[in-house]
Amino acid sequence: xxxxxxxxxxxxxxxxxxxxxxxxxxxxxxxxxxxxxxxxxxxxxxxxxxxxxxxxxxxxxxxxxxxxxxxxxxxxxxxxxxxxxxxxxxxxxxxxxxxxxxxxxxxxxxxxxxxxxxxxxxxxxxxxxxxxxxxxxxxxxxxxxxxxxxxxxxxxxxxxxxxxxxxxxxxxxxxxxxxxxxxxxxx
Amino acid sequence: xxxxxxxxxxxxxxxxxxxxxxxxxxxxxxxxxxxxxxxxxxxxxxxxxxxxxxxxxxxxxxxxxxxxxxxxxxxxxxxxxxxxxxxxxxxxxxxxxxxxxxxxxxxxxxxxxxxxxx
Numbered sequence: 001x002x003x004x005x006x007x008x009x010x011x012x013x014x015x016x017x018x019x020x021x022x023x024x025x026x027x028x029x030x031x032x033x034x035x036x037x038x039x040x041x042x043x044x045x046x047x048x049x050x051x052x053x054x055x056x057x058x059x060x061x062x063x064x065x066x067x068x069x070x071x072x073x074x075x076x077x078x079x080x081x082x083x084x085x086x087x088x089x090x091x092x093x094x095x096x097x098x099x100x101x102x103x104x105x106x107x108x109x110x111x112x113x114x115x116x117x118x119x120x121x122x123x124x125x126x127x128x129x130x131x132x133x134x135x136x137x138x139x140x141x142x143x144x145x146x147x148x149x150x151x152x153x154x155x156x157x158x159x160x161x162x163x164x165x166x167x168x169x170x171x172x173x174x175x176x177x178x179x180x181x182x183x184x185x186x187x
Numbered sequence: 188x189x190x191x192x193x194x195x196x197x198x199x200x201x202x203x204x205x206x207x208x209x210x211x212x213x214x215x216x217x218x219x220x221x222x223x224x225x226x227x228x229x230x231x232x233x234x235x236x237x238x239x240x241x242x243x244x245x246x247x248x249x250x251x252x253x254x255x256x257x258x259x260x261x262x263x264x265x266x267x268x269x270x271x272x273x274x275x276x277x278x279x280x281x282x283x284x285x286x287x288x289x290x291x292x293x294x295x296x297x298x299x300x301x302x303x304x305x
Contacts (some may be wrong), residue, residue: 018239019235022230022235022238026228026230026234026235027227027228027229027230030228030229030230031226031227031228032226033228034225034226034227034228035222035225035226042228043230043231043234046228046230046234046238047234047237047238047241050238050242051238051241051242051245054242055242055245123221126218126221126222126225127221127225129218130222130225141219141222142222142226145195145219146219146222146223146226166192169192170189170192173191173192173195173215176215176218177191177211177214177215180214180218181211181214
């Protein structure tokens with residue numbers, strides 16, 4: 001799909017462009033929201049982001065890629081949601097940084113636990129390790145290591161220098177490894 | 188950046204790193220696969236319709252407000268125009284009187300000039 005064509009059609013409010021936008025970007029927006037927020041508000045985030053895109057597309061000058069612009073809106077909307085959670089005191093405290101010591105470990109598995117259960121515990125451990133990371137750390141790992149975006153693109157989305165992104169990603173990876181390795185030793 | 192980061196960024200191959208890093212890398216890749224599955228999101232058709240409805244409703248409200256403002260401005264203008272009709276007439280009258288006034292001034296100036304000449 002030609003990006004310029006899509007942008008022009010979105011500016012003209014053509015229905016097919018909305019269809020393409022939704023099909024191409026809603027899964028990506030939702031995926032980022034899931035990784036950043038770790039909550040059930042993904043549909044709401046997708047809705048808010050797409051409305052903002054439709055409203056703001058006329059002002060989009062094309063300085064960056066459409067995807068970068070949409071990712072940036074997504075991150076901003078997610079941050080708004082995070083602020084809302086904090087205000088409502090609904091955010092889980094174990095998402096916050098500097099509380100590694102409180103990391104809850106799964107109880108040791110007994111010998112008669114089935115293989116399936118063991119697999120489930122591993123998945124559960126990963127889930128807990130990811131929740132232990134800050135939303136920003138999770139987002140960096142998601143954008144770079146899962147979605148395979150370049151450092152420059154991530155720097156554009158988060159509006160931070162490339163060096164900062166590299167260094168923060170390094171620590172995020174290190175934290176995730178540390179949490180999991182500690183879990184393995186204790187599990 | 189350490190060996191682990193370089194390996195993840197494709198700057199080094201598995202053969203070039205130590206056993207520890209290789210083991211960590213393999214564990215990390217497994218975690219990423221699980222993370223990817225956890226983050227997967229399939230948007231529904233219902234949501235697509237809902238967003239479009241919400242967007243169109245907002246646009247309709249905005250258009251309504253703009254039309255309302257426009258109509259109000261026109262109404263105020265017409266009202267003001269109707270109420271200020273007597274002053275308009277005054278202006279007309281002033282326009283008619285203006286040439287008479289300027290004629291008088293011209294006459295006075297001419298008299299002044301003649302008297303200066305004397």
